[in-house]
Amino acid sequence: MKKLTPKQKAFADEYLKSGNATQAAIKAGYSDKSARFVGAENLTKPNIKAYIDAKMAEIESHKIADAKEVLEFLTAVMRGETKETVFVQFGKSYAEEKKEAxxxxxxxxxxxxMKRYPGNDPLVAEQVRKLKADADSAEAKAMLNAFEVQIRQEEFGTDEDEVRTDDLASAVAEGMKGVFGDEDEIEA
Incomplete structure (x- = not known):
């Protein structure tokens, strides 16, 4: 098993305590902005998963519910299969009554x-999609910039390259605002 970095170990230990990947990432020292993504990503890394599994095996006993038992209970609650006892007042007395959640x-x-199945989280999927779109956009801008420089060098030589490249980058950034909206910061 590959050795964990101090941050990864701190993340795994915090995750064992709370069961919340985002909060574990924040407490381990990751930034608040990236904590949700990093937390979900860390849970998919084999070395971190193995560490968590090993620690769970150390503390596992018959008195502590295992993951399957917890998931079965949560599923029964979600489906309304478990009943809780409540006391209902009738005049001066109380009666016991079984009630669904x-x-x-x-x-x-x-x-x-759903927390136990991070791959099914639509928010994480949307964040990954946005990151990929941002990366594709940056790559397209870089290619367009390089192509513009090449064309300008062929047409005008090297005297006006820098000014014309800046003009094209500004035009591309202005055009991108129409695609991505004015709120997003577009680098020229």
Whole structure:
């Protein structure tokens, strides 16, 4: 097993405590902005997963629920299969009544289940899609810049290259605002 970096070890230890990858990443020292992405990514790394599994095996006992048992319980709550005992007042006395979990509790259970399947998180998928689009856009701008420089050198020589490249970059940035919106910062 590949040795973990100090940050990765801190992340894994915090994840074992909280079960929350984003909070574990923040407590391990990753930036707040990248914590959600880094947390999800770290859970897919084999060496971190192996470390977490090994630590869980160390603390595993019959008194502690394993992952399967927890997921089964959360699924039963989500489906309304488990009942809780509540006491209902009738006049001056109370009666015991069995009640299904309310919708808020069911939704909470569903969210807890989905945390265990980070690959199915639509927000993470959307963030990855945006990062890829940003990278593709930056690559296209760089290629366009290089092509513009080449054309200008062929047409005008090297005297006006820098000024004309800046003009093209500004024009591309202005055009990109129409595609990506004015809020996004476009580098010229």
């Amino acid at each position: 309310d919708m808020k509790t069911r939704i909470s259970a569903a969210r807890e289940i």
